[in-house]
Amino acid sequence: SRERFQTTFTQIRDHFRALFRKLFGGGRADIVLEDPEDILECGIEILAQPPGKELQSISLMSGGEKSMTAIALLMSIFSCRPAPFAIMDEVDAALDEANNDRFNRIVQEFVAMSQFLVITHSKWTMGIGDRLYGITMQEPGVSTRVSVELTGANVA
Amino acid sequence: SRERFQTTFTQIRDHFRALFRKLFGGGRADIVLEDPEDILECGIEILAQPPGKELQSISLMSGGEKSMTAIALLMSIFSCRPAPFAIMDEVDAALDEANNDRFNRIVQEFVAMSQFLVITHSKWTMGIGDRLYGITMQEPGVSTRVSVELTGANVA
Amino acid sequence: MFLKRITICGFKSFPDKVDFEFGPGVTCIVGPNGCGKSNLVDAFKWVLGEQSARSLRGHQMGDMIFAGSATRRASSVAQVDLVFDNADRSLSLDFDEITVTRKLYRSGESEYQINQDVARLRDIKELFMDTGVGIDAYSVVEQGRVDGLLQSSPTERRLIFEEAA
Amino acid sequence: MFLKRITICGFKSFPDKVDFEFGPGVTCIVGPNGCGKSNLVDAFKWVLGEQSARSLRGHQMGDMIFAGSATRRASSVAQVDLVFDNADRSLSLDFDEITVTRKLYRSGESEYQINQDVARLRDIKELFMDTGVGIDAYSVVEQGRVDGLLQSSPTERRLIFEEAA
Numbered sequence: 105s106r107e108r109f110q111t112t113f114t115q116i117r118d119h120f121r122a123l124f125r126k127l128f129g130g131g132r133a134d135i136v137l138e139d140p141e142d143i144l145e146c147g148i149e150i151l152a153q154p155p156g157k158e159l160q161s162i163s164l165m166s167g168g169e170k171s172m173t174a175i176a177l178l179m180s181i182f183s184c185r186p187a188p189f190a191i192m193d194e195v196d197a198a199l200d201e202a203n204n205d206r207f208n209r210i211v212q213e214f215v216a217m218s219q220f221l222v223i224t225h226s227k228w229t230m231g232i233g234d235r236l237y238g239i240t241m242q243e244p245g246v247s248t249r250v251s252v253e254l255t256g257a258n259v260a
Numbered sequence: 261s262r263e264r265f266q267t268t269f270t271q272i273r274d275h276f277r278a279l280f281r282k283l284f285g286g287g288r289a290d291i292v293l294e295d296p297e298d299i300l301e302c303g304i305e306i307l308a309q310p311p312g313k314e315l316q317s318i319s320l321m322s323g324g325e326k327s328m329t330a331i332a333l334l335m336s337i338f339s340c341r342p343a344p345f346a347i348m349d350e351v352d353a354a355l356d357e358a359n360n361d362r363f364n365r366i367v368q369e370f371v372a373m374s375q376f377l378v379i380t381h382s383k384w385t386m387g388i389g390d391r392l393y394g395i396t397m398q399e400p401g402v403s404t405r406v407s408v409e410l411t412g413a414n415v416a
Numbered sequence: 417m418f419l420k421r422i423t424i425c426g427f428k429s430f431p432d433k434v435d436f437e438f439g440p441g442v443t444c445i446v447g448p449n450g451c452g453k454s455n456l457v458d459a460f461k462w463v464l465g466e467q468s469a470r471s472l473r474g475h476q477m478g479d480m481i482f483a484g485s486a487t488r489r490a491s492s493v494a495q496v497d498l499v500f501d502n503a504d505r506s507l508s509l510d511f512d513e514i515t516v517t518r519k520l521y522r523s524g525e526s527e528y529q530i531n532q533d534v535a536r537l538r539d540i541k542e543l544f545m546d547t548g549v550g551i552d553a554y555s556v557v558e559q560g561r562v563d564g565l566l567q568s569s570p571t572e573r574r575l576i577f578e579e580a581a
Numbered sequence: 582m583f584l585k586r587i588t589i590c591g592f593k594s595f596p597d598k599v600d601f602e603f604g605p606g607v608t609c610i611v612g613p614n615g616c617g618k619s620n621l622v623d624a625f626k627w628v629l630g631e632q633s634a635r636s637l638r639g640h641q642m643g644d645m646i647f648a649g650s651a652t653r654r655a656s657s658v659a660q661v662d663l664v665f666d667n668a669d670r671s672l673s674l675d676f677d678e679i680t681v682t683r684k685l686y687r688s689g690e691s692e693y694q695i696n697q698d699v700a701r702l703r704d705i706k707e708l709f710m711d712t713g714v715g716i717d718a719y720s721v722v723e724q725g726r727v728d729g730l731l732q733s734s735p736t737e738r739r740l741i742f743e744e745a746a
């Protein structure tokens with residue numbers, strides 16, 4: 105229904121505008137209905153302006169900036185309609201340490217509302233796990249589970 | 261011309277088969293002409309089998325395995341027709357430490373034939389640089405060059 | 417409701433039965449390239465009814481069955497079980513614990529189960545309707561797909577918003 | 582021949598003139614997200630004649646000119662210079678050093694230069710023909726594009742092989 109979409113859209117938009125500023129330490133972003141007259145059919149545009157930079161097309165953003173913007177939007181949609189369970193497979197791949205930290209903090213804010221499964225190679229991301237499993241292939245081609253000590257030698 | 265393509269193709273293929281085994285520590289890979297009757301027009305297929313695993317479609321490979329296979333093929337094409345200058349922007353993003361190491365060693369084998377520009381966030385990759393430049397934005401939105409000390413605090 | 421564990425047997429690179437217990441908060445999975453982490457994500461999508469082999473990085477569903485290795489013969493069946501705690505009855509079945517199972521045989525035969533009773537895909541979809549559990553575009557972010565929302569066309573993006581609405 | 586340096590001024594996030602000296606072997610570039618590393622790659626592609634704004638992550642070529650920032654006004658021209666050592670005369674011009682320049686003005690006017698003489702894109706292409714310098718699919722691997730060769734169709738892949746042949 106028209107109203108339900110409008111309500112959800114506005115909610116997601118408010119979250120996104122706030123979450124972007126949190127993840128970027130400033131700047132601004134928005135999601136816009138391409139045609140407000142045609143709210144039931146029109147597409148959705150994304151605008152994003154990192155702090156201190158000019159507003160330009162999102163295509164010109166860097167790899168890490170795009171990841172952070174996408175994460176902000178994903179988490180905004182998530183907070184409006186929390187799925188009990190969310191999976192993120194190496195979403196931190198393009199992030200530098202500073203951005204990885206901000207990402208970690210945002211995940212921890214959402215932990216109360218959902219369970220998260222986070223796959224990562226990053227030692228910074230590993231630290232936010234409430235539990236940590238390793239997967240290895242002792243026998244080639246055969247996956248098994250191992251427990252991982254963060255302080256020990258078997259952090260892969 | 262038919263012969264020239266056949267010669268180049270065979271050269272690249274030999275390099276690829278050897279380089280894959282080097283990068284994966286075993287296994288086997290190949291590039292195949294889809295239609296050997298139609299050598300001037302047909303497409304090229306890639307086969308890859310990491311050590312100890314079954315030969316399956318390359319789509320089933322992991323992110324890191326795909327990167328390593330692609331790097332092997334890229335470097336094989338490169339060694340047949342060395343461009344004086346090659347640029348690699350964060351090609352190590354999906355690699356774990358062990359694979360990043362093998363990648364580093366392969367790059368160093370090619371250093372004699374070409375200049376390389378390597379962009380990376382990985383401290384393992386940084387180590388292979390003959391020189392290291394940092395780019396920062398002291399003033400937001402304005403890129404400047406800085407020199408970087410690998411032992412010092414300004415490794416970004 | 418919350419997710420208790422996933423059990424994988426014969427699916428992709430897991431010829432032996434392996435389970436992963438989930439608790440509240442964040443569960444982190446680590447390991448070297450190619451060890452099976454993303455295969456775990458595929459298992460989750462698959463047991464919840466994923467119909468597209470391509471979206472699981474395969475060409476046909478048979479690709480989901482363990483194909484063998486240097487030391488193992490191929491499996492004849494792939495099975496994944498997903499176990500939920502349903503004490504709060506947010507899933508509309510009168511059980512404290514609900515297990516969703518999917519099996520696929522080499523022959524091509526496949527079946528779903530809910531608490532060991534044969535079920536159809538439709539029953540699984542109905543069970544999770546409006547709970548947010550599932551394979552919608554925003555609760556599973558596959559490897560390399562994090563900026564999917566930015567790369568989509570405005571219309572594709574809208575579909576994701578509609579799902580959330 | 583070998584590459585000596587690239588100088589960037591007014592291009593993308595480089596309003597001030599910045600140069601990078603290259604030597605033999607590996608030059609590594611590091612820095613935080615969004616600082617301008619991939620823009621350096623774009624500058625290299627652009628000065629060698631890249632015609633597609635999309636392949637430089639923009640929508641039109643005007644996107645290549647510094648658009649301003651919180652503390653700076655937009656530039657009116659973008660310029661990139663690429664300097665080669667040509668002592669071995671592998672480039673067919675009788676100079677020890679060859680500089681290729683590309684400029685783009687806000688007005689849309691643009692020009693190429695070879696050692697400060699106005700040149701056409703065709704002259705640049707001819708200069709580098711058969712030297713392997715350029716923006717072919719295998720000597721520049723853009724961010725996120727490393728497994729491009731694996732994702733291409735067999736026919737697209739063939740085009741890259743033909744370029745190498």
Ligand SMILES: Nc1ncnc2c1ncn2[C@@H]1O[C@H](COP(=O)(O)OP(=O)(O)OP(=O)(O)O)[C@@H](O)[C@H]1O
Nearest residue numbers: 322323324428449450451452453454455481482483
């Ligand atoms: N049906 C199958 N039978 C046996 N092995 C399979 C099957 N399907 C996939 N695999 C193997 O699983 C491996 C990929 O696993 P996965 O994608 O989970 O790796 P990963 O841990 O995510 O690695 P990365 O860190 O590189 O992303 C591949 O080596 C592939 O050969």
Ligand SMILES: Nc1ncnc2c1ncn2[C@@H]1O[C@H](COP(=O)(O)OP(=O)(O)OP(=O)(O)O)[C@@H](O)[C@H]1O
Nearest residue numbers: 166167168593614615616617618619620646647648
């Ligand atoms: N014409 C322009 N004027 C001003 N800034 C621009 C222009 N074009 C691009 N930028 C800015 O350049 C930045 C992107 O830089 P770049 O892609 O080089 O980052 P990067 O160092 O590669 O980062 P990452 O590590 O995340 O890949 C963006 O913030 C974008 O706003």
Ligand SMILES: [Mg+2]
Nearest residue numbers: 322323454559
């Ligand atoms: Mg993976």
Ligand SMILES: [Mg+2]
Nearest residue numbers: 166167619724
């Ligand atoms: Mg970049």
